[in-house]
Amino acid sequence: MHEGRASSLAPALAQLAALAAEGTVTNAAARSGTSQPTLSRAIAAWERDLGFPIVTRSGRRVALSEQGRVLAAAAADALDTIDDALRQVRGESARPTLTVGFLRSLGPTVAGELITSFLRGRPDVVVVHREGSSAELADALAEGRMDITITAPRPPERLGWMPLGRQALVLVVPAGHWAAGREDVALADVRGEAFLALDRRFDARRRADALCASAGFAARIVLEADNLLTVRDYVAAGMGIAVLPADATPSARTKSVLIRSDDASRSFGLAWDPHRLPDDGRDLIRHAETVSAKYPGWADVLG
Secondary structure (H helix, E strand, C coil): CCHHHHHHHHHHHHHHHHHHHHCCCCHHHCCCCCCHHHHHHHHHHHHHHHHCEEEEEEEEEEEEEEEHHHHHHHHHHHHHHHHHHHHHHHCCCCCCCCEECCHHHHHHHHHHHHHHHHHHHCCCCCEEEEEEHHHHHHHHCCCCCCEEEECCCCCCCEEEEEEEEEEEEEEEEEEEEEEEEEEEEEEEHCCCEEEEEEECHHHHHHHHHHHHHHHCCCCEEEEECHHHHHHHHHHHHHCEEEEEEECCCCCCCCCEEEEECCCCCCEEEEECCCCCHHHHHHHHHHHHHHHHHHCCCCCCCCC
């Protein structure tokens, strides 16, 4: 039975891989050479056949579910394997692959800028992106499933570490909230409000709880999620407010307000296992060092 289910997905490997690379149905459709309605119907058919959601929907936003991310990543790996086999049959050398993991809040800005500039000078390298929480990234490094990560906080001493920048923790409120027009806010001023939060696997959640404790209260959490975009969407819908890592994602429905505290930020950087790091990973580290020396503060995400 499982073989039959897998077989039903086999013709759609390129579409699933496109979902892994792009993260949205519209962009994945364009990447895989199909229309958005056609891909949406295909996803619905896969979900009926498999019995679990491949995407999650929040308002107009569509994102891969946890199960969908696993399937899409497997599809991308399968296509890479096929590509490698074709190159072998043709007598071509395989392109080196570098697996880079990163915190979701650092994906659009830091990871995107660093990888894009790196690939300009190394077009021969295939970079595989993987998102996750800090705990998931640390486990992936330890198990050899990732070559290098962009993460926080600093991992155990046995892993290599290169600081990249600082990321603010901000108060995210609906656009109509009384604090939306403020430059900054004291958390004590919102102590009675409903909070939305990332789950406790995330370093950002633990830091948010500590900030509230320092302000003299424990946040009244009404919803937990494992995705920053999901939490922001619920904030936009007026369900509550949230302390989240700052990112550069524009939104007309929410406002990010600086928190009045010296502890409302965290450092992040590159982490790797020195015993497993491939040469292309060392090249990426040298590239990051060059960029940081030339453009100090380039990676800072300060609200």
